[in-house]
Structure formats: C-alpha cells, structure tokens
Amino acid sequence: MATRRQFIRISAMGAGAVMAGAAGIRLLGAGLTDGQKATLAALTGRTPTYCEVCFWKCAGWVYKDDKGSIQKIIGNNEDLNCNGRLCPRGTGGVGMYHDEDRLRKPLIRTDDRGTQSFREATWEEAFDYIAEKIKVISAEHGPECIALFTHGSGGKYFSTLLRALGSPHIAAPSYAQCRGPREVAFQATFGESLDSPEPLDIRDTKCLVLIGSHLGENMHNGQVQEMSDAIDKGATIITVDPRFSTAAGKSKYWLPIKPATDLALLLAWINVIISEELYDKPYVEKYTYGFEYLKEHVKNMTPEWAYGITTIDPTVIRETAREMANAAPAVIVHPGRHVTWYGDDTQRLRAVAILNALLGSWGRRGGFFRTETFALPEPPHPAYPTPKRTWRTEFPDLYKLADTVLANGVCDATVPDPSRNCKFQAWIVNGTNLMETLPNQENTLKAIQALQLLVVVDTMPMEITGWADVVLPECTYLERYDDLRVGPHRKPQIALRAPAAEPSSDTKPAFYMARELAKRLGVIDYFPFEKIEDQLDWQLKQVGSSLEEMKRIGVKTLDRTADDLYFYPDEDVEFYTATGKIELYSTALEGAGFDPMPKYTVHEEPPAGFYRLNYGRAPMHTFSRTSNNPNLTDLMDENSVWVNPRVAKEWGLSTGQYVHLVNQDGKKSEFPIRVRVTERIRWDSVYMVHGFGHQEKKLRRCYGKGASDTNLITKVLVDPVMGGTGMRGNFVTFITDLAGEEVVS
C-alpha cells in the first residue's frame, strides 16, 4: 500500500467545499486550537472500511491527520447498515488502533499453560510450530479433531484452512451462547433463520414489542436508528423487562415482569389474540399450519393465569395484546439477540415466532421484510474433502435441531471423558475471548488443559491468550483488507474493507496467517491468490465492479432481483418447512421428540438472601473487544451492580460502595464491584454489564476494574433442542466486608 499522501478525489458530498474550507481555515490559522487545525488537515484522503468492533459491520470512511495517523472514522452514507452514522464503538474504533497494550509479536509458550510464560518468536517459527503440531494431530487423530472458534472477519480464512484439511468444526460462540435458540425457533416456524442484521422493518412499524431486548443499551446501530425513526412517526413501544431499560423509558407500556416467566406472558398474549379473534385471519388461513392445535393448546393460558406467574396485571396483558393487534401487520415482536437464558429458550422463541405469525407481521411492511443478499463467487479451488467424522456423526442424538457447530459443544467434547472414544485435540481461536464468552470457566479451563495445541489469534492480550501455546498478533481491521461484506438487507450491498495504515509492529492479517499455514500443510491450492487485493479484485470483476471502484465508493448497492420486499397481497409463498407453511405446530420439533408447541416451565427462583444475576450491554462497549479501548474506557471503565433500594437498605449498601458477589455454588467474584442503588432494578434481581473484571494484567486500562459476570455463571442451563447455554439461572449474594482489599481504580 502506498505510504505517500495522496489526494484521492473525494465523492460529491461537498468535498470541494471542504477542501477549499480547509485551506481557508489554515489562513485563519492563529485562532484555532490544535484540535481544530488537526481536524481540517485530516482531509488528506479517506479509506473505505467496514467496522469490526461488533458483528453489525457498518461501512465507513477512515480519515487520517496531517501526520498520517488514523484520526477519525465516520459512516458511509450509502450503507444500509448505518446510514452514514456509526455507533459509539465504531466511532471509537480509532482507539483499537492506537491502544498501547496491543499484541505486537508472535509468542510461543515456554512453560506450563497458564503460567503466562512466553517468548517472542518470528512468524516463521510460529507457523512452523503450529504446522508441525497439526500434522501430528491429523495423522494420529484425524483433522476433524481440530476446531476453530471465531467471532471476527479473520475467521473466514481459518475456516477455509480447516475445511481444506478436512475438518467441519467451525464454531461461532454467537450461536449457542447467544442467538442460537431463536435461529432454530424461527427456522422451525417460518423455515428460515434470522441472521444478522435481522430483517426487522422497525422504521415502518406501528408497534415494537421488546421482550428480552434492551435496544438502546444494545447498540445494534441500524435498529436503534430505526427505533428513533419509529418514535418520530408515533410508533408504540411495549417493553417487557424486569429492569427499567432505556427502551422501557421510551415505551408506552413497560411490563416489569418477574424474571424467568416471559413464556407465560407470550402464551397469554397468544391466548388473548386467538380468543378475541384479533389475529390476521386471511394470513393465518393462507399461510399457517396447526392453528386449531394452537387454539386448543392455549385455551387455558389466560391473562389471569399469566398474572399469577408473571405479576403482570391481566388488564395490561389484554391492553398490550390489543395494541399489537391494532397495529398489525405493522407490528414486530422483536426476537431479541442474546436469548440463551433458562434452557427452554428455543420454545420461548417459538412463542415469539408464533405470535408474529398470528399478527401477520412476517413478510409485511412494518414487520419482517424479505432480505436479499448477494453471492460473490469464490475463487476457484479444489472441492473440500469430506470429513470422515463430524460431531453429528459422533453424537447423533444430541441437540438434534442445532444446525451449526456449538462452541460449548466443542468445549465439552475436548474435556477427556471415558465414555467417549474421541475428543478435540487442537483449537484455533480467532477474535473471541473464550474465557469470558463460555459460561462455566472451570469447564473451559479443563478443556484447554487437555488440548495438544491452542492457537489464539487476537489483536489484544485477552485472557484467552494467556492459555495459548502460540499467540498470533492480528492487525486491526483498520490495517488490512478482508473479505467483502455482502450481508442481507433491504437491498443487496457489497462493502469493501481496505487498510488505512500499515500493520503496526509485527502484526499481520488473518489472510496471511491462514495462507502461510496452508503452504506448510499442503493445502495452498485452496488459497489461489497470493495477495488478498488480487482475490478481491478478481471477485469484484466477476460481478461488474473492481477494487478500484470499491475503493472510491466504499459501498456498492445493487438492485433487488425481484420487487418483493414484502409479500404481495395473496402471494403464494412457500415456506421451507416440512408442511410448506408457517408451522404454528412444529413438525420439526415433534419429529425430534420435543414439544411441538411451547409449554410454560417453572424455573428455579433465587433462595432467600440471593438475587438473580442479570447481565446486559452498555452502548459504548462490545465486551472484551472494547474493554481496553482508550476512547471507550473514557466513557465507561468499570461496571456496577444495580441494587434495588429496598435490598440496599436491608444490606446497608450505598452507591459507590464496593462489594464482592458470591453465587449459589460458592463462586466469588474475582474483583469487587461498585454498587449502584437504583429503582431501575427489581428487588429480586441484580444487574451488571457484561465485559468487565478482566484478570489479564497486560490489559492495563481494564485490569481489575469491575467484576465479571461470567465468573459467577457456574450453573449452565442447556437447551436440549439445540444446545444453547442458558446463563440466567445463577443467583448471587453480597459480601460487604472487603477485608482490606484494595480496589483497582
């Protein structure tokens, strides 16, 4: 990449005026602060990128200051994911680049795992080490025993490597630790999963129901933007949450539900909508299967019944159901994102799907639209070998409806077990801090200790890197090309990520790493292009564009092949289910031996003196990925535990005090956490933001600040349908005496 400053012609958005203005302001000169001067000088050309701070992948432009240092990132106006406005994490992405604690050189472990004893190595050494081990493992156990955990763009290349070797075991923790149950539930109901970003027509909805979504604290950029548009248009928001979330603060109805009882409320809503005949009759008639079964099933699940379970007034249940029906079909019962709560999550999301189906929102304006994506041709390569064994063949009866590899599944299948005759031997971990991602840290460590090889690819020295055999320092998204983004949206789009700077220190992109390993492992044919730019250019030329064009525009929008954003009136839609219809009664679930329609299950309640541990997001962070980011830790550098004033009074707690938390299994938080006494949380729960309490000292900005909820999630409620790990079944109590412990501040 050229390092000379180039004045690339900027697109028509007032660039000429901006340039002239820059010169003009320079003439004014003396009165400006350094900040102002630097900003105007920053217009030395811009580079297109798409953000890597979270999975939303908003496209944007990177600007550098007059010294060539990355200064500012803004959104690309053409991008449907962000509409020209990045969220705070994306805006703060510059911090990821400038973070002084970044990994700099490859590291190879010198002593026992976990002793944090590493030596710096050259890339050649590191690749040779890894390749040797993989060859041995493949020969002894088979390449299927190598697994990849990924939550980053680099994962694409490691995936190619693994599949080239013959392993299908590519796990994204975002499935079984996050959205898995809803993918399975919606797949079972509508025949398709939701993907990212979800096809929610929020900007045109008249009623948005958030049950288990804290949009606004959860910064899904496009959805927060559209929620704001919806508010402008007078849409109603109904929020169901035991905590007074930001969204609850903007809602017409906030239902302060008792935790773990959401399914009862959903069933009661279904009951009201069916019994008062508020459902979309023609839609249900034409498109759904199993209505009569459903009607019978929810016959007795009245609002009065639900009231006893959820503590939500039956009048409110009826009113909100009518509100939804009134708005239908422009109504969205939001499927949520992180839905692995109590182990019956697939069934709960089935209820959400059923409710949406009854209201007729699927495929309608203001409900769920039909996305279109774009298929970019892959560069020619030999066919992937068929794996000799997969987790499906080894565990045919487990999690029958899961359709991808489960991260926790791989983890469990790495822990030695006499009842199994095989286990995973090697992990490659890319862009996910498994120690904080997988609940039950003890189990994760057991698995790690049983590995023959652990390779961690990351930009920061996250906790997981401390356990690795080899740490490969990845350069940030601002320093590399990556696969073109072709996510599904209202219109198909292609977005380019190009480097705005050379990789820092001795860091490298994943493409390079995977390719070098492929060379040594004899599968280089699967990486036909030596330089990624050439691969991208080839791919783009196949579809009538080019790398040069994409560098200029950043995002290319293509027309939909069919004008079918929503169903036509009376359209004959075929759903990819067994019956070809929307299955209110799920034949797939029935076939796998599960309840075809959701039933309410009672979940464990906190014992006396304990409070349910609830966790969530803050809009300025994306958990570990931003924990050490200087710009974002400026906004929030520790979490607090929210305690209801009644509880605080009982325990003598006040805001600003630090306490330890202990859970029902006696697990104590590693670091003390600050108390926030607030009316926003129910008296039977506490709440904290996930992503703090880091134990890795190399993360100098966030080490020891706040507490980690993952620390305290020792009881995992596994969903038998698809293996999702329910994490909300843990209860904590307080330890107020810190015994002279110093608080990191």
Added chain:
Amino acid sequence: MRYAMAVDTKKCVGCSDCVVACQTENNVPIGFCRDWVVEVMDGTYPQLEIELRSERCNHCGNAPCVRCCPTGASHIVDGGIVLVKPNKCIGCGACIASCPYDARYPHPKGYVDKCTFCIHRVKEGMKPACVAVCPTKCMYFGDLDDPNSDVSVILRKRKSKTLIPEAGTQPQLYFLI
C-alpha cells in the same frame, strides 16, 4: 446570527456517541471530554421516568466565562459561539470556576478548552460532529435567527427547556422534553 443546539431527550439513548465523535473530531485528549451524557431517574419501581441529555458548553448569551476572563482569551464570535484563543489564555482557571455547567476543562497543553460548536465544520456548512454522528438523530443545530433552520423548526414544534436558566446565563442548548 445566533447558533443554538437542541437535544431530544425522548430519543436520546445515552449511547455517548456524541462524546467519542467530538473526541476524535477535535483531538480531545484521552481522559478529557468536551461533552457528556446525563441520566436523570425519578420515581419508585415500577413507576419510573428517565431523561437522557447530551450536554456541553451552552454558548451562553450572557456568558460569565467571557466576562471574567482577564485577557480576553475567552471571546464570542459571530453567531454567539464562545471560543478560547489558546495563545491569549494564561491558564488562570477563572473561566472554569465561573461556568455553572462545568463545561470547561484545563487542556494538558495549558490553555482552557471546551466545546466550540465545531465552528470549523459549521463554517463549511457541516453540522457539529456530535450532531452529525448521533445514531438516533436526536440532535439539531442551526441558526435561531433563521426560521427555517433545523433548530428553529424543532423548537417551534416541541416543548423545551434549558439548564438552570435562573443562573442568568441565557444558555443556547435546548432540551426537548
């Protein structure tokens, strides 16, 4: 010409994008901020109300900081924007003490710094960085003397308030309520 800003507290989600955008736009040093977000909670569970506000220098019409500055470093330019000339500032801190909104801070380089309504962008016809980035589009900026500007239009449509108007400062940052 009288510049002003309005923030819709009903749409603000407290994400603090405005704070980071300002930081990267204006090279605000890490550890400092020119704007910030305030959460006000009222009530008893479950009868609760929340207000979220993005705050910054109010570019007051009767600015105590400009009044008290002994060197004239704090001054007002066309449009009512209050600025600081770094080379005139002696770092005495009087303006910091005189601001009832705590909007100013001592820059590590010695002079006093604060929100400038991104005057360098406004002059080019752009909006301040915070307004331009806000994902909920809850921020408005413009010329109050122009009845068709964004801010004039929204202030006519919606009820609004300013912070501690009784302090006599004539703040020009409006909160839509």
Added chain:
Amino acid sequence: MNEELIISGRENLMVDPQLHIWHWPIPLYLFLGGLAAGVLFFAALYYLLGKEEQFRTAVRRVPFIAPIALVLGLAALFYDLNHKAFFWQLYTTIRIQSPMSWGAWTLLVITTVSVIWCALHIREFFPDWDWKYQWLKDIESFFNRYKKPLAWVMLIFAIITGVYTGILLSAFNARPLWNTSVLGPLFLASGLSAGAASIVLASKNREERLLFTKIDLIILGTELFLIVHMFMGFLASTQVQIEAAELFLGGEYTMVFWIFVVVLGIIIPAVLDLMELRGKHIPALIPGVLVLIGSFAFRFVFVFAGQVSRWLY
C-alpha cells in the same frame, strides 16, 4: 428516589468529581494581598493624617512587609497558572468586566508604589543607606517632594487591592457560596485587620499599639457582623445558596470555619483586644498571631468551600 448521574464517564482533571481548579496558591495570595493592602492602607492613612512621627512603625517600618508579601503572592499566582508562558497577556489589555483584569493592573501599581514607599523609608533599617547612582537619588527626591500624592495613590490602590479579591469571587455566580456582595467588604475588613494586627505585633510604641488594638477591635467587630449578615443573606436566598451556607452549618467545612476563622481568628482576639484596652496586659503576640491565622484560614476555607458549592451535579 431521584438519581442524576453523568453516564459517559466524565473525569475532567480538576473539574470532576467536584471542581478543584484552585489550590493553596490562591488563598495564599489572597491572604498576602490582603495583608499588604491593610498595611499600606494604614501607612498611607496615618501619613496623610500627619501622624507620621507619632506612628512611626505604622507609616515607616511595617510597610516593608508589603512588597515581600506582594512578590510572594504574585509568585504563588504565577505558580498556579496552567499556561505560564503567556502570563504577560494579562498586561496587553484592560477588561472592565473582569475583576481579575483590574487585579492584574492594580497589583502592578500597588507593588510599584509599595516598593517606592519602602525605598523612601529605607533608612529606618539602614541608616547609612546610599543610593550610589545619581538617577536613583533623583527619583528619591522626586517622590519625597510628591509624597502626598504618592500616599493618596497608595491609599486608594490599597483599598482596591483589599476589596477586589472579594469582588472577584463574588462575581462568580456559578459558585453560590461566593456569589454575595458582602464578600468584597468582608475581604477588605479581613485584610485591614491583618494589617492592623501586624502593626501591633511590630510596634514598640505603647500609644501606637493601643490605637491599632482599638482599630483592630472595631474591624474585627465589623467582620463578625458581616459574616453573620452574609449567612443571613444565604439562608434567605435561593436553594443553591442555602445549600452553600449548609457547608458551614453542619457540612464538611463547619468545624474548620467556626473554630479557625471565627473563634480563633475573630472572637478570641477581639476579647483579648478588649481586655488589653481595659488595662489587662496581654502579650501582643497572641491576638496578633491569631488574627493573622484567622485571616489566612478564612481565605483558605472560602476558596475551597466555594469550589464545592455548585448549581448542578
């Protein structure tokens, strides 16, 4: 329950969690400035009243404290500046609305005048002093001829020096504790009483000591009255001023204010002064030193407490 929080992690140096932009150099300067103002005021006053010979110490000797105090005070102010290299910008303009600007110029004048005054009386301490250079001797004779106008200038600028610091603080409407017009006269009174106390401490003339003890007593009485008046004003004012007053009526500054400033700094010296005037012989050291301590403590407490008082979170 009501919560008002900054949720974007604002931690601006010296502003958060609570304003502390001014530390010890400021109250130190305020004390030294007030002391110098008091000393120079009495020197000028009694000179103009023709009592130069009667009250030699007051007019001729004690003023030597002034330039030292002023220079130290200015050094403290300079030390406190965050952008020191540009301090000279203060002298490129006069800003009528900024008491700090008047202060900068006033200090320039009063420091110069006090140096001249001391120079005119250098022979009080060095009887054989010789200026050596003819131009210095010319300046000396010039000011000796125009000593009266000089004294008038000194008198006026001493008053301005004594009162402007109080006006400066009272102009900060953002700090409710300072925002009272009583503060100007109160600072002046405090400065004058420090000046009077210094004269009592330094003088060996019984008549002079008695006069200034009487003056000091009157000024201390005035101070006490002004303080009570100030609190009455706060408590009858708006919520923010009531809260500011509460800092001294049960809040964190209660002890230090009432004990050091009022009891030790005003009441006890006043009682001792009264006893001295009634004939009981009190060692001059005690009330004198207590007044000085009280004067310093007053400025210290007020500068720190004032930064705590606020309108918003």
